[in-house]
Amino acid sequence: MAMAMPFHLLLLFSLLFVFYSHAYESPESDTLLKFKSSLQNADALQSWDNNPNPPCTGQTANWIGVLCNKGAIWGLKLENMGLSGTIDVDSLKALPDFTTISVMNNNFNGPIPQLNKLPELRSAYLSNNKFSGEIPSDAFDSLIQIKKLHLSQNQFTGPIPASLANLPKLTELKLDRNRFTGTIPDFKHPPHTLDLSNNQLEGPIPPSLSNIDKKMFEGNKAVCGGQLKACETPAASSSGSNTSTSTGSGSSSKKPPIWLIVIFVVVVVLIVVVIFAVMMMKGRREQEAASPSSVEAPPAKVRAKGYNKDEEQGSAGNSRNGKKAPEATVKLTFVRDDREKFDLPDLLKASAEVLGSGSFGSSFKAALSVGPVVVVKRYKQMNNAGKEEFLEHMRRIGRLTHANLLPLVAYYYRKEEKLLVSDFVKNGSLAVHLHGHKSLGQPALDWSTRLKIVKGVAKGLAYLHKELPSLIVPHGHLKSSNVLLNESFEPLLTDYGLIPIINQESAKKLMVAYKSPEYVQQGKISRKSDVWALGILILEILTGVFPANLKGKESDEQEDMANWVKTVVGDQETEVFDKEMGTIKDGDGALMQDLLKIGLSCCEEDVEKRLDFKDAAGRIEELKHKDGA
Structure with a gap:
């Protein structure tokens, strides 16, 4: 006969159950559920409810849309989920490591969230929603850490908030496709990326933004200056109204005769033609002095900017007074x-x-x-x-x-x-050895040499990432034509560290970092853009196929290299490897497959799933031949 449990023991077990239940509850879980309660149409976040796991375990997110670092939530990425309602900023204040929020491509409306309550915020992506109304001028005063703010394609009105112009670390600001009015504020710290196009702004572009591409201001009704047309001066616009009232009420000033106007126009045209001709001649002389294009047929004497005019007129480098002019x-x-x-x-x-x-x-x-x-x-x-x-x-x-x-x-x-x-470097580029060796009568690179090149590239990239920590992308233009090979086939990286000095429009069209999935999908690059480029290079080295996604935009063949490899590989990984690598020794097949997996992990479209550079470099260095090389 079963014995009944005494009441005091039953009460004790009940208390212990309640105690341990509360002990294992995650404060961050409560915060996220409170945040979710303010949202509407949140079916995409249904898995948050009654989730027994904490939101983060180390770097891994157990809850959808959560960004994790060392077990803590550092951001939310709730994009393309059909969400609406209210963004409860007050609840996010309870997350001590919270620095990033992205709710792009949803249905949020009403005024902009009170981001000022999150002073540690680094990035906010609110584009492509239905936020509306005027943004208070002090809305961003306390966001001194923010670097990226995207408010594109909403319905904001009124002037651009003055507090935006004072943010010290702002590097990206996108306000395009709204209804902002008034003039553009003068930014104390101009962002590297700025888009104010397709608003209702007017007035001159401030001096701090004069070098920004004119496309970033197009679609406004009356913006002028910078790279756009020059602004009209008040004197020019009012001169026509001030010329007819000087002689009293009974008389008006006479217009100049037509022949005088014709003579004036002809004289002006002649002056412009002469000035243009002089400038062309001057530019041609300077180009002869400074342009490398003259290397093919160098002149007897190099004429440089500031060259002594007397020396041109003298003989054998002598000036008019017979003394030799300084060269x-x-x-x-x-x-x-x-x-x-x-x-x-x-x-x-x-x-x-x-x-x-x-x-x-x-x-x-x-x-x-x-x-x-x-x-x-x-x-x-x-x-x-x-x-x-x-x-x-x-x-x-x-x-x-x-x-x-x-x-x-x-x-x-x-x-x-x-x-x-x-x-x-006499041995030329890796691209030539992978794709042009036959036309040059050279042998193909064997597997050992290709592995050696990959390891050298990884070491060079690791050094750049260590020595250039302030650059968003330390290399930025990694591809096979920018890897040279010395006499012993050790790789030498070139064209590195150029992003800060290359025109942004040219960089976006030409540089490899801007071909990465994160730029194509979200319009931004990161340090992991170098990891993606390394992955594409690894796949190119293993397959011997030039990556179509690194060709110019005019190319018809734009299939992503990583997706192509995944399609070909299937269950037969050996089918994708370049047959010209020759005979593969025992054990090297497994190494090749390991390197292929590393390359594909570097090419993950989702930046959060993509390998960190340190992990990628470590896994590459661990690849060893049987002889230990």
């Missing part, structure tokens, strides 16, 4: 002390060979009469930074030293174009 030199700025110095005229006099035309301009190989063979790259898109900022960035790049980086030797600054000088 003008256009100096290169060297960033390394271990190179023999030379100047631009030395380059122009050297025997030269055009190596080709890349994304940003032409490259020339110059064999100096004394010293090494160098490569001169000519850039015309490096106007994203002012002169001092450009010079400082070049000094920073010049200090980088690593066995897998091609070092910068020297540079030449001119507003219209820049020259970067580096050592010539």
Whole structure:
């Protein structure tokens, strides 16, 4: 016969159950459920209810839409979920590590959430909703940490809040496709990315934003200045109304005769033509003095900006008074002390060979009469930074030293174009060895060499990520044509660290980081954009196939490299590998498959699922042949 449990024991067990239930409840779970209670149409978040797991376990999110770091919630990514209702900012204040919120592509309406209550906020993405009304001028006063604010495609009205112009760390601001009115505020710290297009703004573009691409202001009714048309001055607009009242009520000023107007117009046109001709001649002389294009047929004497005019008119370099005029030199700025110095005229006099035309301009190989063979790259898109900022960035790049980086030797600054000088690498690029070796009569790269190249690339990238922590994407333009191979087939990375100085429009069209899924889908890049580029490069090295998604926009073939590999692989991983690698030794097949998996993990479309660079580099370094190499 079963014995009945005494009442006091039953009460004790009940209390213990309640105690342990409360002990294991997550405060963050309560916070998220409270946040959800303010939402409407939240079926997409139904899994939050009665979820026995904590929202975060280490870096892994157990709840949909939650971003985790070391077991704590640092952000919410609730995009494309059909959500509406109210964003309860007060509940999010209970999350101490909360810095990011994204509710893009939902149905939220009403006034903008009170983001000011989250002073540690770094990023807020509210685009493509139905938020409306005027934003208070002080709405962003306390958000001194915020870097990215996207409010595109809503229904905001009124002036752009003045507090936006004072944010010290703001790098991205998108206010396009709203109904903002009034003038554009003068930003104390202009963001790198700014879009004010398709609003109802008017007035001049402030000086702090004068270098922003004109497309970022298009679609407004009366914005002028900057790269748009010049603003009309008050004197010009009112001059017509002030000329007819000077002679009294009974008389009016006479209009000038038509023949006088014709003569005036003809004279003005002639003056413009003369000025234009003079400028063209001057520009041609400067181009002959400073442009590498004259390398192919160097003049007997290099004429540089500031060249002594008397020297041109004298004989054998003598001036009119018979004394030898000082020779003008256009100096290169060297960033390394271990190179023999030379100047631009030395380059122009050297025997030269055009190596080709890349994304940003032409490259020339110059064999100096004394010293090494160098490569001169000519850039015309490096106007994203002012002169001092450009010079400082070049000094920073010049200090980088690593066995897998091609070092910068020297540079030449001119507003219209820049020259970067580096050592010539005789063995050429990885792209040539992967895709052009047959036409050059060269053997294909074997598996051991390809693994060696991948490891070297990873080491070079690791160094850049360590030494350039402030850059959003330390390399930014990693592809097989920007990996050179030395005599022992060790890789040397080139064209690294250029994003801060390349024009944004050119960068978006040409640079590899801007081909990444996160930019295509969300219009932003990150440090993991380099990881994605590394993954694409690994797949290219293993398959021998050029990645179509790195071709220009004019290409018809745009299938993503990673998706193509996944389609081909199926259950037969060996089918995807380049047959030209030759015979694979025992055990190397498993290594190749491991590297393929690493490459695919680096190419994950979801940035949160993509490998961190440190993890990717570590897994690549662990790949060893049977002999330990």
